[in-house]
Amino acid sequence: MIHIIYLTVLLPLLGFIFNGLFGSKIKNEKVVGAIGSGTIGLSFLIMLGAFFQTLALPVDQRQTIVNLFSWLHVGGLNINVAYQVDQLSLVMGLIVTGVGFVIHVYSIGYMHGDKAIWRFFAYMNLFIFAMMNLILSDNFVLLFLGWEGVGLCSYLLIGFWYDRKFEKSTTSDAAKKAFIVNRIGDFGFLLGMFLIYHTFGSLNFNTVFTRAGVMNVPTSTFNLIALFLFIGATGKSAQIPLYVWLPDAMAGPTPVSALIHAATMVTAGVYMVARCSIIYASAPAIMTVVAVIGVLTAFFAATIGIVQNDIKKVLAYSTVSQLGYMFLALGVGAFSAGIFHVMTHAFFKALLFLGAGSVIHAMHDDQNIQHFGGLKKYMPVTYLTFLAASFAISGIPPFAGFFSKDAILWESYANGNFFYWFIGAFTALLTAFYIFRLVYLTFEGKERFGHDKHPHESPKVMTIPLIILGVLSVIGGFIGLPELFAGKNGNAFANWLEPVFSNAHSKLMTFGNYTHFQEILLMTVTVIGAVASIWYARYLYIKNTKLPEKYSKQFKGLYNLLLNKYFVDEAYDKTVVTPIVKGSEMFLWRIADSKIIDGLVNGVASLIGTVSKYIRKIQNGIAQSYALVMMLGIVLALFWLILSL
Amino acid sequence: MSLELILFILFAFIAAVSAVIMITRSNPVISALFLVLNFAALAGLYLLLNAQFIAVVQVIVYAGAIMVLFLFVIMLLKPEKEKFFSSHPQVKVLAIAIAVLVFLQLVYMIFLSKPLASVNPTVAASVKAGTIEQIGRELYTNYILPFEAAGYLLLAATIGALVLAKKKFE
Amino acid sequence: MFIVGVTGVLTRRNAIIVFMSVELMLNSANLTLVAFSSYMGNSVGQLFVFFVMTVAAAEAAVGLAIIIALFRNKLTLNIDEVNILKW
Numbered sequence: 001m002i003h004i005i006y007l008t009v010l011l012p013l014l015g016f017i018f019n020g021l022f023g024s025k026i027k028n029e030k031v032v033g034a035i036g037s038g039t040i041g042l043s044f045l046i047m048l049g050a051f052f053q054t055l056a057l058p059v060d061q062r063q064t065i066v067n068l069f070s071w072l073h074v075g076g077l078n079i080n081v082a083y084q085v086d087q088l089s090l091v092m093g094l095i096v097t098g099v100g101f102v103i104h105v106y107s108i109g110y111m112h113g114d115k116a117i118w119r120f121f122a123y124m125n126l127f128i129f130a131m132m133n134l135i136l137s138d139n140f141v142l143l144f145l146g147w148e149g150v151g152l153c154s155y156l157l158i159g160f161w162y163d164r165k166f167e168k169s170t171t172s173d174a175a176k177k178a179f180i181v182n183r184i185g186d187f188g189f190l191l192g193m194f195l196i197y198h199t200f201g202s203l204n205f206n207t208v209f210t211r212a213g214v215m216n217v218p219t220s221t222f223n224l225i226a227l228f229l230f231i232g233a234t235g236k237s238a239q240i241p242l243y244v245w246l247p248d249a250m251a252g253p254t255p256v257s258a259l260i261h262a263a264t265m266v267t268a269g270v271y272m273v274a275r276c277s278i279i280y281a282s283a284p285a286i287m288t289v290v291a292v293i294g295v296l297t298a299f300f301a302a303t304i305g306i307v308q309n310d311i312k313k314v315l316a317y318s319t320v321s322q323l324g325y326m327f328l329a330l331g332v333g334a335f336s337a338g339i340f341h342v343m344t345h346a347f348f349k350a351l352l353f354l355g356a357g358s359v360i361h362a363m364h365d366d367q368n369i370q371h372f373g374g375l376k377k378y379m380p381v382t383y384l385t386f387l388a389a390s391f392a393i394s395g396i397p398p399f400a401g402f403f404s405k406d407a408i409l410w411e412s413y414a415n416g417n418f419f420y421w422f423i424g425a426f427t428a429l430l431t432a433f434y435i436f437r438l439v440y441l442t443f444e445g446k447e448r449f450g451h452d453k454h455p456h457e458s459p460k461v462m463t464i465p466l467i468i469l470g471v472l473s474v475i476g477g478f479i480g481l482p483e484l485f486a487g488k489n490g491n492a493f494a495n496w497l498e499p500v501f502s503n504a505h506s507k508l509m510t511f512g513n514y515t516h517f518q519e520i521l522l523m524t525v526t527v528i529g530a531v532a533s534i535w536y537a538r539y540l541y542i543k544n545t546k547l548p549e550k551y552s553k554q555f556k557g558l559y560n561l562l563l564n565k566y567f568v569d570e571a572y573d574k575t576v577v578t579p580i581v582k583g584s585e586m587f588l589w590r591i592a593d594s595k596i597i598d599g600l601v602n603g604v605a606s607l608i609g610t611v612s613k614y615i616r617k618i619q620n621g622i623a624q625s626y627a628l629v630m631m632l633g634i635v636l637a638l639f640w641l642i643l644s645l
Numbered sequence: 646m647s648l649e650l651i652l653f654i655l656f657a658f659i660a661a662v663s664a665v666i667m668i669t670r671s672n673p674v675i676s677a678l679f680l681v682l683n684f685a686a687l688a689g690l691y692l693l694l695n696a697q698f699i700a701v702v703q704v705i706v707y708a709g710a711i712m713v714l715f716l717f718v719i720m721l722l723k724p725e726k727e728k729f730f731s732s733h734p735q736v737k738v739l740a741i742a743i744a745v746l747v748f749l750q751l752v753y754m755i756f757l758s759k760p761l762a763s764v765n766p767t768v769a770a771s772v773k774a775g776t777i778e779q780i781g782r783e784l785y786t787n788y789i790l791p792f793e794a795a796g797y798l799l800l801a802a803t804i805g806a807l808v809l810a811k812k813k814f815e
Numbered sequence: 816m817f818i819v820g821v822t823g824v825l826t827r828r829n830a831i832i833v834f835m836s837v838e839l840m841l842n843s844a845n846l847t848l849v850a851f852s853s854y855m856g857n858s859v860g861q862l863f864v865f866f867v868m869t870v871a872a873a874e875a876a877v878g879l880a881i882i883i884a885l886f887r888n889k890l891t892l893n894i895d896e897v898n899i900l901k902w
Contacts, residue, residue: 624833628825631743638750664816664839668823673831680835687842694853699845699861706868711838711875718879719831722886740825748818779858780865788862795869802873809880 005050005066005083008043008097009132015039015125023118033108036121040104040128044097051090059499062087065138065206072141079203084138088500091339092135092271099263099346100128102465106354107255109462110361120160124259127153131264135271140193140203143272147236148186150265155179157260158252174251181245185235192228199225209278213503219283226279226286229272237269238320239297239327244569246320250312254357257312262319262353263346270326270342274335277504281333291331291416295423298324300566302430306437307562310367311356314438318393319349321427325408328424334411335504336497341404343493347476348392348401351469352435355386358462359442362455369438374447378455381463383443385470390439392473394432394530402527403477409526410519425526432533440541653693660686673719677712684708698777816843830882834875841871 015036023032054062063086072079083089104124111117130149137143159175197203199221200211212222233239238246238261249261260266273280273290280287298321305317322345329338360367362379376383392401405428413421457463479492498505540548551559561567660683667679684707691700784792820843823836845864852860 624825628740628743631740631747631821631825635743635746635750638747638754642750642754660816661819664819667839668819668827668832668836673829676832676835680839683839684842687846690846691849694849696849696853696861696864699849699864702865702868703845706872707838707842711872714875714879715831715835718883722831722883737826741822744818744822744825747821751818780861783858783862784865791866795866799869799873802877806876806880809877810883 003064003066004046005085005136006068008046008093009083009129009136011039011043012125012128012132016122016129019118019122019125023122024116026118029112029117030108032118032121033104033111036125037101037104037108039125040097040101043128043132044094044101047090047093047097050085051094054085054087054090062499063206076201077197077203079139079141081142082138083136084205085136086500087497088271088275088339089135091343091497092267093132095267095343095346096128096131096135096264099350099469100124100131100259102468103255103259103263103350103354106258106357106462106465107253109459110255110357111253116160120157120253123153123156123160124255127157127260127265131268134268138205140196140205140208144186144189144193147189147232147268147272150260150268151179151182151186151236154182154249154260154265157256158249160252160256164251171251174245174248178245178249181242182235185232185242187232188228188230188235189232192225192232195221195225195228205275209276209503212278212282217282219285222279222283223286226276226283227289229276229279230286230290233269233273233327234293235269236272237266237323237327239269239293239323240300243297243301243320244572247313247316247565250310250316254312254353254360257316258350258353258357261316262349266319266323267326267342267346270323270330270338273327273330274339274501277330277335277501280330281504287331287333289331291328291412291420294324294327294329294331295412295420295427296324297321298328298427299423299430300324302427302434304562304565306430306434307559309370311359311369311372311438311442312353312367314369314434315349315352315356318352318431318435321431322349322393324427325405325424328412328416328420329408332412332416332420333505334408334415335501336494337404337407337411339497340493341408344392344400344404344473344476347469347472348389348399351385351389351466351473352393354462354466354469355382355389358382358458358466359455361458361462369441371448372442373445374443375455376443379443379457381457381466385463385466386443387439388470389473390435393435394534395428395526396530397527398474398477400473400475400477406523406526410522413518413522421522425522425529428526429529429533432530433537436534436537437541440537445542649693652689656686656689656693659683660690674716677715677719680715681708681712684712698780816840816846830885834878834882838871838875841867 015038019032019036026032054064063084065082065084067080067082069081070078071081104121107120107124111120114120127150130146130153132146134143134146134150137146155175155178158178159172162170162172164171193203196208199217200208200215202208202211231242235242246261246266250257280290301317301320301324305314305321308314308317322341326338326341326345329335329341358379359372359375359382362375362382363372388399392399395402395405397403409421409424409428412424564570663679663683663686667676667683670676670679684703688700688703688708691697691703817840820836820838820840823839824833827833827836845867848860848864848867852858852864
């Protein structure tokens, strides 16, 4: 199976081509959906086969390179289209194809009746193609191809309903915003790639990482490389300062939000940093930057999330916040903990989004949670799975999120410092609060919608994926049990990934000596805090429903600030966007383009016209004047002849 | 001061003067007659250069045939005396200036440059070269092809002249 | 003589006179050729003169025919008025 790993990339591409070319002719939605999902399902099976094959290999031989063909061969640069099957890429691949498959199946139900459903599945398959290229590639260039590809598909899918309005503008504006902000990050990524090539002479992962370990490269170079790559990651994975596209990306259909903006694309940045762990380990200053930005983003986004009224917006800010946690983990050197959280987050966040989609579907595209309430008796399956995901994200044991989040918080305390832990823990409380606010306002309490809406449970094709993800959210954490519970080598997940990060770990300072007591203490503190938050949310939104309004009036300024997302978008608009647009219009368009460039081109043409107007008078039809000119020529020729004698 | 030199100066003088007069007369008949005089002087010059055949041919062809043709046409067309200065006098000045310039250049080149090869001519050889035997021999052996071509050329010219000048009857 | 012929070509407006100037130029060339032939002791120059004369005769005939045809159409021999071949 390992050797046909390229099929996992090829099959989605074929699905894209087929649905793209013929999908509009196939009138049967189910066939289109089946093809779209089937390719991903097959890819998942192949991934699973490759996983078991790799499991059977001895620990130090678990990396296989499958070389397809030579792509770029320029000067000293040799880039092949080759796929690296190792522990890290297998984990990511299983997540992408597995969760992707489930979401594709869900979409068959969600996008039912849409007139362009074939385009939807085509783009989704294209996205999986690009994402698989990203995580399976064995060199930076192919990774960048996938990086750009997922950005493109994000644009295409966010703007899928291109004729719809969205907030103050249109969906296409949201799509453009996503793409452009991504590009800013990509610029940083490219600079990083150039610097890597310049320093190490290659763009192949194995070559670069081996050389990074042995070559004598100044730390400043490592710092620059790590910084540039991280800028790319902030763009793709929505961290400060380039997170502003993710909330707007909710303009797209909910399965898109689930797949791209929760489970897979936004984790590409995390994957990339983890893959380049040795580079980051050699640049401790940048690791601090990563951790600080991660924890700040986590906190910042959570504060915005607690007051939003659109169900998808809450989830979007939640995603930004959880991604912050992942980067916090990477920043303190806990690479496998970060990837673990990627996995559990994929489960419960996708589930949350799909559940939200189920609710939106039932409420006929209304997304405002103030209009919901008491839905649990109409949509029991959705309610139960949503609840499971909410417990998971709040970090309540034994749900999946508890183990991954706790691993991150512990590592941030043990290898980072107290402040990381403190802010991270406080954010965990906020997380629990906002997610249960969502649960209570949507599913419990009084019904706040009119009786013209008849909410109903979604069809099986949508609820079965919910159930699958729900189960995973419950049991998914058990493969990553910490040392505390399972003994020295009990953390199967970390053990599996250890060989990939071993070089980086050995470069970092070894972990300090902390007792189990401290770990248990911290764990208990966070769990109790989470439960308390849930209780408080219940109090505010079920028992004493007048209180939230009173608070919002009491802390009007703060409330306004949070509701308007700290006015960051407006600030960006004023300082960056508007000057550039105005500048382009005023100067670049009016002057540089119209006057200078057009003037140059037109000027040449009119110059020739003017000159020829004078020259044509020579042709006057009188033979004698021609003879005169001829004599003139003879004069000149004779002069030359004389001079050469 | 040999006879040759005197004759040369005489003929050259006549040729040059008649040429200048030719181009400055307004009456075309006068111009034609002075051209005939010019050709005659040239024939004399050819004789001085031991080119007997050419001299004779000059007189026959040029002075005899061509100039007669010219005179026919002049008489036929009866042109008026033309104005000497056209509407663009500056063109005339420019033309004369250019002509003088070229003259000076040619003079310079002829008199002030070194000859490429030094050939010592003998009188006997040059005499022999001009005889009709020699020319005839060269013409019919080495240069037979140009000879035939010249024949075709004359044929073409004849037909051309006929076609161009005939009146259209229909 | 050549220069004289050139001046005549450039200056005169009567077509026939221009033509005669051309003949003058041809004759000047002939003279040069004969002179060199005599100087070299070679008869090639004179042969060439022979051909030049042939060509000149042919050209004179055709040229005059053209002038006649032109005169018939335009009733003038003034070449300044024959300027329709222009831009």
